[in-house]
Amino acid sequence: MNAVTIALLSVVCVVALLLLGLVIYSWVKKRQAERAVPPRGAFLPVSCGKLHYLTIGSGPDVLMIHGLGGQLGNFDTGLADDLARDHRVTIIDRPGAGYSTRRPPCPTNVGAQAELIEEIIGALKLDRPLVVGHSLGGAIALAVALRGRAKIRGLALLAPLTLPVEEYSEAFAGLAIRSDALRRFVGWTFAVPTMVRRPEPVQELIFGPEPIPDDYLVKGGGLLSLRPHHFIETSRDFVEADTDLPAMARQYANLRVPVRILYGTEDRILDHDYHGGSLVARHPQIGLELVEGAGHMLPVTRPEESAAFIRRASKALS
Template identity: 50%
Template sequence: MIPALIAGAIASVAALALFSRVAARRIERQAPADGHFITVDGVRLHYTDRGHGPAIVMIHGLGGQMRNFSYALADRLVADHRIILVDRPGSGYSAAAPSAAILAQARLIAGLIDALGLDRPLVVGHSLGGAIALALALDHPDKVGGLALISPLTQPQDSVPPAFRAIDIGSPALRRAVAWTIATPLGILSGDRGAVAVFAPEPAPADFGTKGGGALVLRPGAFLAASTDLAATRTDMAALAARYHELSVPVAILYGREDAILDPGLHGATIAADVPRVDLTLIPGGHMIPVTAPGQVASWIRGRVGAPA
């Protein structure tokens, strides 16, 4: 009896893993890699590099990838700027890195800036990408001309937004087990509820899963990376926030007033009050204003390019 139960459990796990792999390949056909690959410090990164003019590097948030920016925002800037979008390690089509620590991810972005020969570009960071952009400016100030942070994570916080509770898994071993068995089928069964939660109170575009790359996080490796990134914020953010007084580049922050993922008061007003170099702007909208308000966001970014240090 017990051997039969064990065999059945093994067969179930194998079936879930096979389903996850097949589903991941289908998702990748719907939202394929559309950039180039470069190896930085041994990590293979996926990026796009379009346009000419002052350079802007864009770093996406938790569970996202570069299509979050290419959905509607990047095309509004590419006519007169060089726009570099990058999938963070483990996200989109970039390989996972040995460490998901915020400072380690910032170091890889610094390496990408060097590899592409960029001269102190404006760095745009959305959500978790904002924290990584701040770490980049603190540890590698010579690589950054300024920061334009959209709905950024800037402070430590104990609670996890409801939209991300499914990836809040403390044990690395359990993260891997969940990622390679039940994460993909459960994500598919939940439909668009994840996107609805991230976009709230604004509606999620019907094509965000493909054009915006939202479905790519359903793949086992991307789920694992997102869960690991979330764990890193718990260990890294307090030390990062304690260093904001060291910032030597101009920092501008744009928040949607109705953001349901990160509180504009905690993550926008706090750093703006504590650090004189930080300028905060609020507009109507939720957490995904790069998608829902691309015109306003593009105009705001243009105002940051070449801003005096």
């Protein structure tokens, strides 16, 4: 064995050991996150896997759908408890998110996720719920309304994705991976260490200009993002997020249920003028309210304003 071969083998061994170290580190962080934020709801078998959900309160049904990279904790830092005083509130981990599973090859486009929401509404026996969607959850809620197959009272959307986007925020740059094999490789090697070492740039875009609440990491479920599974499934959602929006945008005039939107004027993820103002200008039957100085994470940073907005929408439909 010559010197060149020995050198190459040495390099291969070093790279393999480094990758193994990253896998072990990611697994340890995953276990730590799951111990800190265990499942807090119940589980229900659905067609694509197992749904994790939580239902609290009594009254008219409200179903809440979180956004890209989120989980049900996004609604559980005050918003769900507030609404539960006079509503029956169901918050879910979307299939593939949080503690809900999503078996391949279940599709991840908005229309397919809307079909799963319809299944969930039936399985949980929700009675004409008001559907609340945040960010990507807003697009999914709109798809449910456009499909017209589930009996819902209306939509109350928080910073929703509503129209096709040519260029997404740089916060999502690392998610644009279309190969499942590469996505899993990155998820189990580089994704978690990167999030641990440099969380600030992404956090400032997602939450800014508002601070991250102290209870977000645990009660808000933020620590669950430190899991390979989270990166893999969020990437799957991201690459298909825009697929159905052009066709959906052409159908908004056909919406048969009331739609109301709440946006922060300082949202750094989605442009409130485009996804809110432009939409309402084209379809004035859709209501729009703005929260001055608020960013994208309204359910977490502005739970009182979000609850008041949802309650107004619910009362208008009573």
